[in-house]
Amino acid sequence: MTENKSTEDKGEGYEAVVVGGGAAGLSAALVLGRARRRTLLVDAGEPRNTPAAHMQGFLSRDGMPPAEFLAVGREEVARYGVELVRDRAVDAVRDADGEFGVTLAGGRTVRARHLVVATGLKDELPSVPGLAERFGRDVLHCPYCHGWEVRDRAFGVLATGPQSVHQALMVTQWSEDVTFFLHELTEAELSDDDRRRLAAAGVRVVPGRVAEVVVEAGRLTGVRLAGGAPSGGVTAHAREVLFVAPRAVPRTGLLRRLGAGLRETPFGAYPVIDERGLTTVPGLWAAGNASGFAEQVINAASRGYRAGAAINGELLFADLDAAVAAGGAARV
Numbered sequence: 001m002t003e004n005k006s007t008e009d010k011g012e013g014y015e016a017v018v019v020g021g022g023a024a025g026l027s028a029a030l031v032l033g034r035a036r037r038r039t040l041l042v043d044a045g046e047p048r049n050t051p052a053a054h055m056q057g058f059l060s061r062d063g064m065p066p067a068e069f070l071a072v073g074r075e076e077v078a079r080y081g082v083e084l085v086r087d088r089a090v091d092a093v094r095d096a097d098g099e100f101g102v103t104l105a106g107g108r109t110v111r112a113r114h115l116v117v118a119t120g121l122k123d124e125l126p127s128v129p130g131l132a133e134r135f136g137r138d139v140l141h142c143p144y145c146h147g148w149e150v151r152d153r154a155f156g157v158l159a160t161g162p163q164s165v166h167q168a169l170m171v172t173q174w175s176e177d178v179t180f181f182l183h184e185l186t187e188a189e190l191s192d193d194d195r196r197r198l199a200a201a202g203v204r205v206v207p208g209r210v211a212e213v214v215v216e217a218g219r220l221t222g223v224r225l226a227g228g229a230p231s232g233g234v235t236a237h238a239r240e241v242l243f244v245a246p247r248a249v250p251r252t253g254l255l256r257r258l259g260a261g262l263r264e265t266p267f268g269a270y271p272v273i274d275e276r277g278l279t280t281v282p283g284l285w286a287a288g289n290a291s292g293f294a295e296q297v298i299n300a301a302s303r304g305y306r307a308g309a310a311i312n313g314e315l316l317f318a319d320l321d322a323a324v325a326a327g328g329a330a331r332v
């Protein structure tokens, strides 16, 4: 049952449209629904952590399957009259009156006073044969998500750039057996500080490109280096777990189309936002991995919550100010 308090029937008009139904979007929609705001949530149904069987580190939901977490979230959001649709937003415009028109792949166009972009990001893995198939299982990117589960095993770290040194050092908190495969890095690209820290952490450094990951009986057992001598003739290294930093591609298409300011980071271009998630475009918000790289599920949910609550306040005061300007009452 819908119990939002809007008095005006705008047909396909919503007070807020949320694009993306991961933790960030659902959390924004939950607050908006509970604040009795006419809200639509559009979700294409491809959350970032789909490859992982379990979601770790979310207080009170540690270890829950990601799909179950989202299903519970959708159920909770629907209780408050939020309309949930499985579709993809393919275009958005901002009219002269400041409202948004959002076009969905299914052909529907909806209008919104506020638009939340919670579309997440896409992980692009290096093209090493066998790597993608093991992502989220024993090819991992984030020790906070999976480190505990694989603790004390034989780790490899596949370098994809200079920031991989940080990853190689970080994972030593979870295993003392770490080999750093330079892959896309040359030895000359390691700074003296890098070398000193890697040595102090007991990380073995192996130059040369990784040609493939070795998978036997359904699990990763090692990596094979491209032929030749860089590793002193050894081409296969037994490893149980391989950490790799994928290239993050934030899904910022809608934000770009609407002219939101972006800031370049080593992990992609993200929108300039204030502490509530408001972009440089009035009424346009971003939350979760669409707004920043380092968002675990709990942070994404928190970002969405903040944006949702802020939108409710903005709507309330905009309507009150309009009523005051018109010399009347906002609600009768």
Ligand SMILES: Cc1cc2nc3c(=O)[nH]c(=O)nc-3n(C[C@H](O)[C@H](O)[C@H](O)COP(=O)(O)OP(=O)(O)OC[C@H]3O[C@@H](n4cnc5c(N)ncnc54)[C@H](O)[C@@H]3O)c2cc1C
Residues within 6 Å of the ligand: 019, 020, 021, 022, 023, 024, 025, 042, 043, 044, 045, 046, 047, 048, 049, 050, 051, 052, 054, 055, 056, 057, 058, 087, 088, 089, 090, 118, 119, 120, 121, 123, 135, 136, 144, 145, 146, 251, 287, 288, 289, 290, 295, 296, 297, 298, 300
């Ligand atoms: C393998 C793996 C394991 C992980 N494990 C953990 C973990 O254990 N713990 C943890 O805290 N974090 C984990 N993470 C990180 C976690 O996935 C992210 O923190 C989280 O998904 C971010 O939530 P989000 O709502 O911003 O984006 P997402 O969860 O990615 O949700 C975005 C949603 O928006 C939809 N969407 C995108 N574009 C459109 C569009 N145009 N129209 C409509 N819908 C659209 C997508 O289909 C998707 O459903 C993991 C990540 C990976 C890759």
